[in-house]
Amino acid sequence: MMINPTKKKKIQAIQEKLLDLYIIEADPANWTSVEQIRDDLLQEVNSGKLKLDQVDRELKKRLASFNLWEKKNANATMAMLCRVNTFFAQVEGNGTPADEEDDEATRKEIARMEKQAKKQLRLVKPRMANSRD
Known part of the structure; x- marks a missing residue:
């Protein structure tokens, strides 16, 4: 299976x-801390968004999902990276010219992977910007 050099560079x-x-998402230093959760709750109480009697329940709820999303994002990013690496390993390992059907299948797979990667990047791009500040 051969891959178009332009597509290869894009991927x-x-x-x-x-x-x-x-690298950013997997670093625990970038994950939400208990102090951040507490500070967020205090800000919500001070701004009137949250009543004082709701703090206990809200704290328990937030601690239950503590760091869950950060880990899921890192895992999803690594899964995407592994899929791209596997795809390249398959392409590079097969030096025989591909027929038109294989080329079309490759184009579709590349387009699907690009779309999926761009979606993932769009979801976490704001986090990347925040972590660099």
């Missing part, structure tokens, strides 16, 4: 972005 650029993003 490699996405691969680099995914790796950069994974």
Whole structure:
């Protein structure tokens, strides 16, 4: 299976972005801390968004999902990166020319993977910007 050099460069650029993003997301220093949760709750009470008698329940709810989303994002990013790496390993391992049907299947797979990677990047791009500040 052969891959168009332009497409290969695009996917490699996405691969680099995914790796950069994974490094940020997998670092526990970037995860929400208990102090951040407490401070957020205090701000909500002070602004009137949350009543004082709701703090206990809200704290328990937030602690139950403590760091869950950060870990899920990191895992999803790594899964995407692994899929791209596997795809390249399959492509690079097969040096025989592909027929038109294989080329079309490859184009569809690349388009699907690009779309999925861009969606993942759009979801976490704000986090990348916040972590660099």
